[in-house]
Amino acid sequence: MSDPAAMDVEVVTNVVFAGLGGQGVLKASDILADVAFASGLDVKKSELHGMSQRGGSVTSDVRFGHEVFSPMVPVGEAHYLVVLAESEVDTSRHYLRPDGVLIAPEWIDAQRLTNPRSHNVALLGALSLALPFTTDTWYAALEANLPERLHAVNREAFDIGRSDVR
Amino acid sequence: MHACDRLLLTGDEAVAQAALDGGVALGAGYPGTPSTEILEHFDTLGGRAQWAPNEKVALEVAIGAAFAGARALATMKHVGLNVAADPFFTAAYTGVTGGLVIVSADDPGMASSQNEQDNRRYAVAAGVPMLEPSDSQECYELTLAGLEISERWRIPVLLRLTTRVCHSKTVVRRRRVERPTSAPRFERDVQGRVMVPAFARPAHRRLREKLAGIEAWNEPSDLNPIREGGDALGIVTSGVSYVHACEAAPDARILKLTMTHPLPIGRIRAFAQSVKRCVVIEEGDPYLADAIRAAGIGVESAPSMYRFGELDVNRVRRILAGDITPEPVPPRGKPPSLCKACPHHGVFKVLSKLGCITAGDIGCYTLGVLPPYEAMDTCVCMGAALGVGLGLRHVLPEAEARRVVSVIGDSTFVHSGITGLVEMAYNPPPTGHVVLILDNATTAMTGLQEHPGTGRKLDHTPTARLAFEDLARAIGIANFHVVDPATEDARLEELLVEALGRDELTLIVARRPCVLAAGKIKQYERAASTPTGPAACEDGNNESGGQE
Numbered sequence: 001m002s003d004p005a006a007m008d009v010e011v012v013t014n015v016v017f018a019g020l021g022g023q024g025v026l027k028a029s030d031i032l033a034d035v036a037f038a039s040g041l042d043v044k045k046s047e048l049h050g051m052s053q054r055g056g057s058v059t060s061d062v063r064f065g066h067e068v069f070s071p072m073v074p075v076g077e078a079h080y081l082v083v084l085a086e087s088e089v090d091t092s093r094h095y096l097r098p099d100g101v102l103i104a105p106e107w108i109d110a111q112r113l114t115n116p117r118s119h120n121v122a123l124l125g126a127l128s129l130a131l132p133f134t135t136d137t138w139y140a141a142l143e144a145n146l147p148e149r150l151h152a153v154n155r156e157a158f159d160i161g162r163s164d165v166r
Numbered sequence: 167m168h169a170c171d172r173l174l175l176t177g178d179e180a181v182a183q184a185a186l187d188g189g190v191a192l193g194a195g196y197p198g199t200p201s202t203e204i205l206e207h208f209d210t211l212g213g214r215a216q217w218a219p220n221e222k223v224a225l226e227v228a229i230g231a232a233f234a235g236a237r238a239l240a241t242m243k244h245v246g247l248n249v250a251a252d253p254f255f256t257a258a259y260t261g262v263t264g265g266l267v268i269v270s271a272d273d274p275g276m277a278s279s280q281n282e283q284d285n286r287r288y289a290v291a292a293g294v295p296m297l298e299p300s301d302s303q304e305c306y307e308l309t310l311a312g313l314e315i316s317e318r319w320r321i322p323v324l325l326r327l328t329t330r331v332c333h334s335k336t337v338v339r340r341r342r343v344e345r346p347t348s349a350p351r352f353e354r355d356v357q358g359r360v361m362v363p364a365f366a367r368p369a370h371r372r373l374r375e376k377l378a379g380i381e382a383w384n385e386p387s388d389l390n391p392i393r394e395g396g397d398a399l400g401i402v403t404s405g406v407s408y409v410h411a412c413e414a415a416p417d418a419r420i421l422k423l424t425m426t427h428p429l430p431i432g433r434i435r436a437f438a439q440s441v442k443r444c445v446v447i448e449e450g451d452p453y454l455a456d457a458i459r460a461a462g463i464g465v466e467s468a469p470s471m472y473r474f475g476e477l478d479v480n481r482v483r484r485i486l487a488g489d490i491t492p493e494p495v496p497p498r499g500k501p502p503s504l505c506k507a508c509p510h511h512g513v514f515k516v517l518s519k520l521g522c523i524t525a526g527d528i529g530c531y532t533l534g535v536l537p538p539y540e541a542m543d544t545c546v547c548m549g550a551a552l553g554v555g556l557g558l559r560h561v562l563p564e565a566e567a568r569r570v571v572s573v574i575g576d577s578t579f580v581h582s583g584i585t586g587l588v589e590m591a592y593n594p595p596p597t598g599h600v601v602l603i604l605d606n607a608t609t610a611m612t613g614l615q616e617h618p619g620t621g622r623k624l625d626h627t628p629t630a631r632l633a634f635e636d637l638a639r640a641i642g643i644a645n646f647h648v649v650d651p652a653t654e655d656a657r658l659e660e661l662l663v664e665a666l667g668r669d670e671l672t673l674i675v676a677r678r679p680c681v682l683a684a685g686k687i688k689q690y691e692r693a694a695s696t697p698t699g700p701a702a703c704e705d706g707n708n709e710s711g712g713q714e
């Protein structure tokens with residue numbers, strides 16, 4: 001993965017999340033958007049969730065930097081593509097830049113998660129290694145976006161994501 | 167309120183925040199993607215927000231509030247304005263006293279709609295000013311500007327949003343807002359508000375005068391800024407297309423139109439003359455391009471292939487390059503399907519088995535059109551199940567007419583199915599007819615909103631419940647049954663077979679809560695029986711609710 005220190009906030013960073021309805025694609029993108037926002041950057045987040053709850057494909061785009069224009073990541077311009085469902089890798093790969101990084105669902109060993117539903121947050125942990133944000137900012141965003149009873153289990157999942165990366 | 171509050175909000179949330187900061191006394195609407203979250207957020211913030219049975223009623227309630235001098239907001243998706251078009255057109259004549267902002271949330275690309283109609287045409291047709299934000303900050307500012315313009319010219323204002331603007335989160339800074347100080351009071355104005363022909367004729371003239379005044383005001387106003395750039399390329403644009411254009415053509419000079427009706431034609435003319443090449447970039451219909459050309463200003467516009475669907479940065483690049491080669495087709499994602507334990511399964515299993523001709527409607531249950539059931543034959547607009555089913559019955563040969571069933575959701579039935587039921591009793595087909603209401607105790611499609619049939623208000627507190635059985639009796643429907651589609655599918659099949667064989671009118675209510683709503687409904691009921699009021703429902707690691 002790229003060196004976080006090399007990240008240039010003058011350039012807009014593009015992250016696309018993809019998965020199926022109910023997997024927490026939108027929640028993951030909300031958390032990342034909050035982290036970038038709390039870090040003082042300009043942020044735009046956009047999503048297409050036609051009928052997400054009923055199991056269909058869902059994608060969500062987060063862009064941050066000094067100044068962001070369009071809320072949508074143009075096809076072929078994502079620096080990071082975070083995929084929550086195996087089946088969605090092929091349907092979303094076209095978003096990636098040629099040198100972009102795919103963070104695939106199997107990056108996280110599901111066996112290690114106390115609650116399989118926190119897979120989305122574990123993948124954020126993996127993504128966080130590439131981004132210039134402090135873990136405290138991430139923890140604060142997790143707490144702001146999740147009910148209290150899920151705080152501990154998601155912090156654990158996030159830490160697994162940060163350590164489990166190949 | 168801190169003047170420098172920095173927030174990360176969706177466009178919908180920003181409209182709600184502005185409504186609150188601007189002192190909107192009442193927000194009324196009917197759910198519809200992508201507008202639904204406006205009133206939900208307004209309620210969360212402490213504003214007074216109400217779901218009406220449909221958009222027409224919502225707008226009428228908002229008009230009444232504005233007649234009384236209060237600031238009011240009416241929200242709906244684009245097709246909702248079709249339903250509300252009747253009051254919309256004549257409210258332009260009557261005008262208002264308190265500020266009235268009407269939100270039309272359009273859905274170019276049809277992320278979750280049955281058409282991609284471009285409601286900018288409605289502003290022209292009705293003769294109301296229209297504002298188009300490009301991000302959440304502008305949603306905030308233009309909701310406030312809309313209220314001010316509405317009060318200054320005593321005219322309703324259309325705030326036209328699109329899916330991307332509604333559902334994108336961008337940074338918003340709140341500001342200190344001057345609120346009107348006068349309390350609502352009734353002021354009689356018979357000539358202004360009773361639209362009999364003698365009063366409506368001068369009202370139409372007044373409307374045109376107001377529009378001329380607004381047009382003159384809009385010309386030099388700072389609502390339509392120019393982003394400086396070289397003179398090689400000029401772009402005239404509005405709404406979310408503006409931010410795509412900024413990214414696609416960083417060196418271009420860009421005129422961003424924020425009040426897109428009435429248009430500042432003089433400003434557009436001067437802009438077009440200031441650049442060597444001038445291109446109109448807009449999503450949907452060639453609304454701006456047609457109006458600008460009609461004024462005799464030479465501009466380029468997008469080839470017709472770009473009229474379909476949403477724009478994005480790459481499409482704007484293609485338009486500017488004049489590229490009309492076929493666009494890359496993105497891989498097809500997985501289509502949605504009914505939840506595993508959805509109560510609608512039981513109904514479609516039976517309809518499919520009996521080979522019914524199903525006049526369907528809009529909601530989660532429209533997914534009954536997909537395999538394995540393929541049990542829906544028509545779906546036009548909300549409420550059409552009734553009328554279309556009756557029309558089929560009236561003219562089909564008897565054997566086919568007997569297979570026709572109208573299928574409609576509970577929220578949709580209340581929205582616009584009731585008059586269809588009256589029509590059925592008034593003009594019954596010779597073979598009778600059968601209507602199935604799929605009562606899952608919520609408006610599931612748009613994310614689980616209440617409606618008059620649930621007996622709870624927008625904030626989930628109890629209110630009067632519309633009882634379908636009482637309604638059927640009052641309308642004069644001979645046969646009425648309630649079944650549980652999950653546990654009584656055999657009985658449902660029996661009832662249907664019997665009803666289809668008779669020349670009578672039958673209403674069957676298939677009643678069982680949506681599986682996503684059931685837990686929440688229990689919470690609301692529990693909260694209603696404890697004095698502390700309603701408890702907020704929590705979502706977990708994923709999001710709940712759907713979209714349409």
Ligand SMILES: Cc1ncc(C[n+]2csc(CCOP(=O)(O)OP(=O)(O)O)c2C)c(N)n1
Binds near residue numbers: 245249530578609714
């Ligand atoms: C005029 C209009 N307003 C709003 C909508 C958005 N919309 C589509 S279906 C629907 C209601 C769905 O609720 P219901 O009929 O109870 O069916 P369910 O989804 O619960 O199965 C709404 C609000 C629309 N398509 N048209």
Ligand code: SF4
Binds near residue numbers: 053504505611
């Ligand atoms: S959300 Fe409710 S009504 Fe819609 S498919 Fe799921 S269970 Fe059925």
